[in-house]
Amino acid sequence: MSGRILVVDDTASSRVLLKARLAAAFYTVILAESGAEALRLAEENEPDIVLLDVKMPDIDGFEVCRRLKANPHLAHIPVIMVTASASEAEKLRGLRAGADDFLTKPFSELSLLARIRNLLRMKLMFDELRLRGETIRALGLPDIAELPAKGAKRVTRILTVAADPLVADTWAQALARQLSARTATAQGVADALAAVTSSLPDAVVVDQEIGAETDGRRLVSILRARPETRRSVILFVAGEGRQDLAAQALDLGASDTLIRPFEMAELVTRTSTQLARKHLSDRLRESIREGLMMAAIDSLTGLFNRHYALRHLRAMLARAGESGRPVAALMLDLDGFKAINDTHGHLAGDAVLREFARRLQENVRGVDLVARLGGEEFLVVMPDVDASVALSVAERIRKAVEQPEFRLGEGEGSVRVTVSIGVGLSEPGETDSEALIRRADAALYASKNAGRNRVTVEKAA
Ligand SMILES: [Mg+2]
Incomplete structure (x- = not known):
């Protein structure tokens, strides 16, 4: 996976060292020597990841991170903060400023590269979602970011898995308290999978030691491969000094890792950062689905809309041109619909349109496309038919109405x-x-003129 990495450090030797290591791993590296330059270059280059030094003379790393995360164009870019020595408090400060990770020098190349790969994968997913959102906008549909959030806020569920029940319980309690989450605990792979099946968690915290038979890395890879937990947050907790296992867990699909010893606040902050990211991507996915629905579906009847139906008819004709089998277009118009609206009101009119749509769908063939063109006007597109089949379907619809x-x-x-x-x-x-x-319209007009409630097939040219 290639990527563009912005390295920010006021010390020349650190910049050079990082650049050499990253370039050797085939990343493109951009260098900035101050906070101000970092903000400017981030804006100009839209890097895939920012490696950010904490201590800099002009604007320190915390502030740079905060400003990046506050900029809607740049907020999605992952930030790894880097420092020579950090207290737990400083580390938490970085994570709370929105950093995705906080690495203390000297860090192993293995850990750094695993973290970069993990963050690049995540960003790629986000970029893809953003792109789909833009496609929807390009179709002239509402900005998915502006669609109202649907549904009540769900309770966050977190599962903690550790061989030692006390450990699993301590984590679960801290997360339940700080994140108002509903938590559960498990020991071993079978127990964890049973827990996941009975109640799907938003996040799973997996200890390196989860039971006698295997270690936590296996559970990470199993969870990541299962369809229902594919999008869950997975945090892996490695033992003291086991940066190597943490790096492996990231490559197996962990969202983030912790290395013992750590404070509960770090577990809580990292989990909460990952959950926020998950909620955002879930919401993007949902809005894209909604946007696509709006692109194709008439909201009153649930039928396809005009835009979609006409586009589909063009595609169908192009295909029919190759097979030589004709396509039928049925134009349908409810008789005297204005009178129904005037006499019974618009709610009754809407109910009639919905019921009509239902009867229409019940009486066409499975392959036919049914659309509401607008008002009380509908279209059925039938591929692969001759005049007698089209006529019999149209008659069936007329009688069913x-x-x-x-x-x-x-x-x-x-x-x-x-x-x-x-x-x-x-x-x-x-x-x-x-x-x-x-031509279908002209035939419809003939039906109306001949007294309504009838089917007319266009006269052969
Ligand atoms: Mg510095």
């Missing part, structure tokens, strides 16, 4: 609804979807 009457809601009685239908059939090799729609 005519009877029984449409119920208007509890105690509101019912109303007779009928539909006029026009059928257009594509000519061999025809790719002009608008011409086909026009």
